[in-house]
Amino acid sequence: MTERISKEVVEKLMHAPSACKEAVQAGERYLEAVGTPEEEAARKALVEELKEDVTDIDGLIAFASSPAGEAVFGKEGAEATRKAAEAAKAGGEHYCICDACQAGAEILREAGEV
Structure with missing residues (x-):
C-alpha cells in the first residue's frame, strides 16, 4: 500500500478559497475512503485532479x-x-502561491509526484 496523504494537508486544500470544486470533492472522497478498500483509488483520483489543477x-x-x-x-x-x-x-x-496550489503541491510531494 502507498503511504497515506496527511488529513491536515487535504483539509487545508479543501478549505482554501481558491480551490476548485473538483479538488474539494476529490479531497472529500479521499478522506471518506481512508481505511477502506477504496482508499487507493480515491488517492489516485485526488493526485490526478491535482496534477491538472496545481499551477x-x-x-x-x-x-x-x-x-x-x-x-x-x-x-x-x-x-x-x-x-x-x-x-x-x-x-x-x-508553484502558484495561492492556498489551493500550495496545499495541492504539498499533497503531490507527499504522494511522490513532484
Missing part, C-alpha cells in the same frame, strides 16, 4: 500579467499578484 509559478506570473488575470484580480490586484509571484519565484518557489 506552476510561471503560469501564475503569466496569468497575472494577462487581461484574464486583470479581469479576475482587478488591475491593482493583478499587478500585486504578479509582483508577489515574481518575488516568490526569485526565492525558489516553483
Whole structure:
C-alpha cells in the first residue's frame, strides 16, 4: 500500500478559497475512503485532479500579467499578484502561491509526484 496523504494537508486544500470544486470533492472522497478498500483509488483520483489543477509559478506570473488575470484580480490586484509571484519565484518557489496550489503541491510531494 502507498503511504497515506496527511488529513491536515487535504483539509487545508479543501478549505482554501481558491480551490476548485473538483479538488474539494476529490479531497472529500479521499478522506471518506481512508481505511477502506477504496482508499487507493480515491488517492489516485485526488493526485490526478491535482496534477491538472496545481499551477506552476510561471503560469501564475503569466496569468497575472494577462487581461484574464486583470479581469479576475482587478488591475491593482493583478499587478500585486504578479509582483508577489515574481518575488516568490526569485526565492525558489516553483508553484502558484495561492492556498489551493500550495496545499495541492504539498499533497503531490507527499504522494511522490513532484
